[in-house]
Amino acid sequence: MSSSQSKRVSIDHLESLVQAALLRAGMAPENVGPVAATIVACERDGVKSHGILRLPGFVHSLQLGWADGRSRPAITGQTASLVSIDAANGFAQVALDFARPRLLEMAEAAGVAVLLTKNSHHFAALWPDIEPFASRGLVALTCVNSKKRMAAWGGGRPVTGTNAIAFATPRPGHPPLVWDQSSSVLSQGDVLLAANEGRAVPAGIGCDAKGQPTTSPSEILDGGALLPFGGSKGASLAVMVEILAAALTGGRFGFEDQSPPGPATTSFGGQFLLLINPGRVQSGFDERVSALVAAILDAGASRLPGDRRYRQRQISAVDGIVLDAAAHALLLRLAGRSGGPVAGTGGELP
Amino acid sequence: MSSSQSKRVSIDHLESLVQAALLRAGMAPENVGPVAATIVACERDGVKSHGILRLPGFVHSLQLGWADGRSRPAITGQTASLVSIDAANGFAQVALDFARPRLLEMAEAAGVAVLLTKNSHHFAALWPDIEPFASRGLVALTCVNSKKRMAAWGGGRPVTGTNAIAFATPRPGHPPLVWDQSSSVLSQGDVLLAANEGRAVPAGIGCDAKGQPTTSPSEILDGGALLPFGGSKGASLAVMVEILAAALTGGRFGFEDQSPPGPATTSFGGQFLLLINPGRVQSGFDERVSALVAAILDAGASRLPGDRRYRQRQISAVDGIVLDAAAHALLLRLAGRSGGPVAGTGGELP
Numbered sequence: 001m002s003s004s005q006s007k008r009v010s011i012d013h014l015e016s017l018v019q020a021a022l023l024r025a026g027m028a029p030e031n032v033g034p035v036a037a038t039i040v041a042c043e044r045d046g047v048k049s050h051g052i053l054r055l056p057g058f059v060h061s062l063q064l065g066w067a068d069g070r071s072r073p074a075i076t077g078q079t080a081s082l083v084s085i086d087a088a089n090g091f092a093q094v095a096l097d098f099a100r101p102r103l104l105e106m107a108e109a110a111g112v113a114v115l116l117t118k119n120s121h122h123f124a125a126l127w128p129d130i131e132p133f134a135s136r137g138l139v140a141l142t143c144v145n146s147k148k149r150m151a152a153w154g155g156g157r158p159v160t161g162t163n164a165i166a167f168a169t170p171r172p173g174h175p176p177l178v179w180d181q182s183s184s185v186l187s188q189g190d191v192l193l194a195a196n197e198g199r200a201v202p203a204g205i206g207c208d209a210k211g212q213p214t215t216s217p218s219e220i221l222d223g224g225a226l227l228p229f230g231g232s233k234g235a236s237l238a239v240m241v242e243i244l245a246a247a248l249t250g251g252r253f254g255f256e257d258q259s260p261p262g263p264a265t266t267s268f269g270g271q272f273l274l275l276i277n278p279g280r281v282q283s284g285f286d287e288r289v290s291a292l293v294a295a296i297l298d299a300g301a302s303r304l305p306g307d308r309r310y311r312q313r314q315i316s317a318v319d320g321i322v323l324d325a326a327a328h329a330l331l332l333r334l335a336g337r338s339g340g341p342v343a344g345t346g347g348e349l350p
Numbered sequence: 351m352s353s354s355q356s357k358r359v360s361i362d363h364l365e366s367l368v369q370a371a372l373l374r375a376g377m378a379p380e381n382v383g384p385v386a387a388t389i390v391a392c393e394r395d396g397v398k399s400h401g402i403l404r405l406p407g408f409v410h411s412l413q414l415g416w417a418d419g420r421s422r423p424a425i426t427g428q429t430a431s432l433v434s435i436d437a438a439n440g441f442a443q444v445a446l447d448f449a450r451p452r453l454l455e456m457a458e459a460a461g462v463a464v465l466l467t468k469n470s471h472h473f474a475a476l477w478p479d480i481e482p483f484a485s486r487g488l489v490a491l492t493c494v495n496s497k498k499r500m501a502a503w504g505g506g507r508p509v510t511g512t513n514a515i516a517f518a519t520p521r522p523g524h525p526p527l528v529w530d531q532s533s534s535v536l537s538q539g540d541v542l543l544a545a546n547e548g549r550a551v552p553a554g555i556g557c558d559a560k561g562q563p564t565t566s567p568s569e570i571l572d573g574g575a576l577l578p579f580g581g582s583k584g585a586s587l588a589v590m591v592e593i594l595a596a597a598l599t600g601g602r603f604g605f606e607d608q609s610p611p612g613p614a615t616t617s618f619g620g621q622f623l624l625l626i627n628p629g630r631v632q633s634g635f636d637e638r639v640s641a642l643v644a645a646i647l648d649a650g651a652s653r654l655p656g657d658r659r660y661r662q663r664q665i666s667a668v669d670g671i672v673l674d675a676a677a678h679a680l681l682l683r684l685a686g687r688s689g690g691p692v693a694g695t696g697g698e699l700p
Contacts, residue, residue, distance in 0.1 A: 077631055080430035080460045084631055110430045112464050116631055139598060141590075155650030167590045169597070179586040211650060230579035236529040236655060239646065240517045243489065247519070247638040248628060255645040274624065278598060281427055281434055281466055288597040295605040296589065300505030300561060305586060 007328040008320045014331075015040045021055055021334035025062040027069030034093035038128040043321055046312035049189055050125040052327045057123050057264040058091075059334055066265050067091065067121040073098040081110040084249070087120035092144060092271045095120050096129055103275055107138055111280030115273040118251035121266035122146070126166035127180040127306070129273070134168035134176030139276045141167050143241040146267035148254040150184050151225040152235040156211015158225040161254035161267065162188060163241035170278070171293060172286040179305035183238035184226040191217045191226065244272035357678040358670045364681075365390045371405055371684035375412040377419030384443035388474040393671055396662035399539055400475040402677045407473050407614040409684055416615050417441065417471040423448040426468075431460040434599070437470035442494060442621045445470050446479055453625055457488055461630030465623040468601040472496070473616035476516035477530035477656070479623070484518035484526030489626045491517050493591040496617035498604040500534050501575040502585040506561015508575040511604035511617065512538060513591035520628070521643060522636040529655035533588035534576040541567045541576065594622035 009017075018036040023029065035058065043051030061067040071088035073095040078084070083102050087095040095117045106113035122144040130140035146161030166180035186205045194201050195217035208214040209223030220226065228234025246253045251270025259265045278285035293304070323331065359367075368386040373379065385408065393401030411417040421438035423445040428434070433452050437445040445467045456463035472494040480490035496511030516530035536555045544551050545567035558564040559573030570576065578584025596603045601620025609615045628635035643654070673681065 079462070079630065081432075082461045082626075082631060110460070111432045112429070112462055114462050114626065139593060151649065152646050152651055153654065154652035155646065157649040159645050159649035159651075167586070167593075169593045177589075179590075181583045181586060185580070229581075229583050230535075232655070233531045233579050233584075236517070236531060239527075239642070240491075240529075242642055243517075243519050243639065244626075247635055247642060248489065248626060248632055250632050250634075250638075253638075253642055253645065255642075255649070276432075276464065276594075276598060280429065281432060282598055282600050284600075285597055288600075288603075289593065292589070292592055292597060292603055292605075295509050295603070296502050296505065299501065299507040299509035299605070301502055301509075302504035304503065305582070 006322050006324045008322050009328075010320045011040065011044055011316060014043060014321055014323075017331050017335045017337065018052075018055065020336065021059060021331065022062070022069065024334065024336050025059040025069065027062060028072075030072075031069055031090060031094045034097040035091050035124075038093050038124040041128040042125050043323075044313055044316045045309035046316075047125055047309065049187070052323065052331055054123055055331065055334055057266055060263050061121065061123070061266040064260055064265065066260055067268070073117075075099075075102075078102070081106045081112045082114040082116065085115065085117045085120075086250075087117050089119055089268075090121065091266075092117055092120035092122040093124065093129065096271070096273070103133075103273070104136070107275045107277040108280070111277045113273075113275040115271070116249040117271040117273075118246075118249040119268070120144075120251065120271055121268050122271060123266035125180055126164050127168070127178045127309075129271075130166055130168040131176055131178050133275055134170050134178060137170050137277070137279060139169050139278060140273065141165070142271065142273040143245050144267070144271045145242050145245040145251070145254050145269040147257040147259060149188055149226050150228055150235075150238060151207060151211070152228065152239060153232055156207050156225065159255050160235070160238040160242055161269070162226060163238040163245075163254070165237060165241065169289055170286065171289050173290070174293075175306070175310050177289070177293065177304060177306065183228050183234045183241065185229045185234070186226065188221075188226065191220055195221060241272075245270040248272065356672050356674045358672050359678075360670045361390065361394055361666060364393060364671055364673075367681050367685045367687065368402075368405065370686065371409060371681065372412070372419065374684065374686050375409040375419065377412060378422075381419055381422070381440060381444045384447040385441050385474075388443050388478040391478045392475050393673075394663055394666045395659035396666075397475055397659065398677075399537070402673065402681055404473055405681065405684055407616055410613050411471065411473070411616040414610055414615065416610055417618070423467075425449075425452075428452070431456045431462045432464040432466065435465065435467045435470075436600075437467050439469055439618075440471065441616075442467055442470035442472040443474065443479065446621070446623070453483075453623075454486070457625045457627040458630070461627045463623075463625040465621070466599040467621040467623075468596075468599040469618070470494075470601065470621055471616035471618050472621060475530055476514050477518070477528045477659075479621075480516055480518040481526055481528050483625055484520050484528065487520050487627070487629060489519050489628060490623065491515070492621065492623040493595050494617070494621045495592050495595040495601070495604050495619040497607040497609060499538055499576050500578055500585075500588060501557060501561070502578065502589060503582055506557050506575065509605045510585070510588040510592055511619070512576060513588040513595075513604070515587060515591060519639055520636065521639050523640070524643075525656070525660050527639070527643065527654060527656065533578050533584045533591065535579045535584075536576065538571075538576065541570055545571060591622075595620040598622065 068089040206220030208219040249270035418439040512534040556570030558569040599620035
């Protein structure tokens with residue numbers, strides 16, 4: 001199936017292929033939807049680093065039994081505005097989907113909803129978890145901890161994950177304003193890419209196994225550590241994420257990682273999510289957000305987080321999604337398809 | 351009263367002098383406590399930048415009528431886990447003190463408590479607002495927005511405040527683990543200091559009035575802008591703070607600042623605070639925090655945020671607080687005292 005040509009597929013067709021790949025790796029049909037949706041959302045919005053490229057990690061983790069694709073999340077505690085979920089070694093997106101109706105009810109009644117998920121795997125972008133809440137009028141903040149890869153507060157050895165935080169707010173007349181960022185200067189993926197291409201990384205990205213600054217990606221990856229953005233300030237955020245997403249949920253810390261060696265596997269930890277319902281607390285919230293965004297643009301901001309994603313999303317809705325030949329072949333192989341109804345570049349959408 | 355000698359005062363005596371200064375500037379007796387406590391806590395813990403040095407800003411704001419020292423906060427809304435407060439142009443610390451019993455009740459009953467304060471002045475460090483909650487076993491996150499001084503997302507003109515965020519968690523057998531950091535690389539105070547001393551600031555701190563990078567502190571202060579830490583990542587945090595502490599509360603945005611010209615005045619905006627009660631959601635939380643901190647230290651962290659404060663606090667409890675001659679003279683002048691029972695260096699504590 002490998003070809004030098006890129007392939008164009010419709011969003012629906014891509015979704016069915018990703019679902020087929022996850023089913024084939026052993027996921028239960030009732031769990032497939034939320035995980036496939038997040039991979040497809042990234043590919044659709046041009047976030048290639050978190051699209052099909054991540055699928056082998058999901059599949060590999062399922063095949064090894066590192067992640068459980070058949071377990072169902074269970075509620076372990078609930079109050080007027082908090083729900084604790086045990087993801088039972090499954091994926092965080094499944095737990096979030098399971099908790100969603102309760103979260104929406106709590107946000108409606110109390111104005112606040114908190115989700116604490118433990119024993120969950122997360123290997124995707126975070127913005128797909130919260131954009132839908134902001135589209136429904138809620139302010140959302142979430143974070144997940146991940147495998148230890150980053151030094152903290154002057155240390156030279158990895159102890160926290162690159163622990164991402166994402167935030168979303170409704171924005172009237174526009175899709176939500178959403179940001180999603182790791183606590184490290186550069187992602188592990190970018191350092192891997194530099195290693196593969198034999199390039200040095202800029203100074204300030206990481207340290208070697210002795211805790212000394214290095215621009216060698218292989219020294220960072222081989223026993224070294226990534227560095228937090230903003231020095232101690234980024235480390236503070238990463239440690240906060242370990243507290244919120246692991247200590248409070250009962251999930252595993254980044255430094256307790258026991259993931260199998262070999263190819264990439266999913267990060268096993270926890271997720272924290274906070275929703276606040278502006279409709280319950282502040283009239284005129286929408287207009288205030290509009291005024292803030294106008295002021296930010298007026299002060300010369302070159303773009304808002306998410307702008308590129310939303311632009312690419314519009315293009316994908318009309319033209320479908322372009323996969324390079326390698327990604328397309330990978331997808332078909334994982335989905336167990338020999339080809340199927342996929343048109344070549346410029347052809348009809350299936 | 352000016353002298354070349356530093357003066358040593360007891361914590362209690364310092365507190366009574368700060369209270370006297372605030373009363374003299376027009377604050378109502380029932381409002382003085384929480385504001386004085388935060389100034390004294392900083393001076394006691396060696397955070398000189400937010401101690402007596404800030405007192406003239408409080409006094410000046412009160413004298414101008416920019417801040418109202420006599421108004422009382424009022425509840426404008428409440429649910430099972432959220433309370434909205436109108437600080438009525440008073441200080442955020444007074445509003446927080448007023449809301450505290452309700453916040454503690456909500457954290458006990460629902461495991462979650464959110465405070466949304468509007469129309470509040472904040473001119474102090476944030477960690478004194480949350481450390482007491484962590485000392486009572488609660489995880490706490492707070493932020494305040496402040497006057498526009500920082501550019502966002504590639505813009506070259508100021509639009510957000512340097513918007514601080516602080517986080518605290520209980521830590522068994524130790525005082526809480528607390529961090530408190532602004533969203534800018536360097537504080538406005540540090541840039542002012544460099545300007546006064548005729549020093550350049552490092553590159554990456556700020557830009558001039560045309561949005562161009564500069565190392566001249568006066569160009570940054572004179573129509574230029576501070577830059578967020580971590581580039582767009584710090585800007586994302588600062589914008590989140592504007593949403594949480596202003597849009598959600600109904601407070602004023604940083605770019606809507608209308609503070610009077612002249613000497614430093616307090617920042618008028620809002621405050622967001624989130625409490626989570628680990629006792630309500632996760633057994634064994636304390637031990638998990640201990641394990642995390644042990645791992646961070648084991649990975650080579652040189653120190654934890656707050657370490658220096660707690661060390662200085664112990665020293666101050668025994669030896670009192672050392673004020674340099676200028677700070678001491680300032681304090682006596684603002685408090686309307688000609689001297690009073692203050693011992694010289696090495697003398698008896700009053």
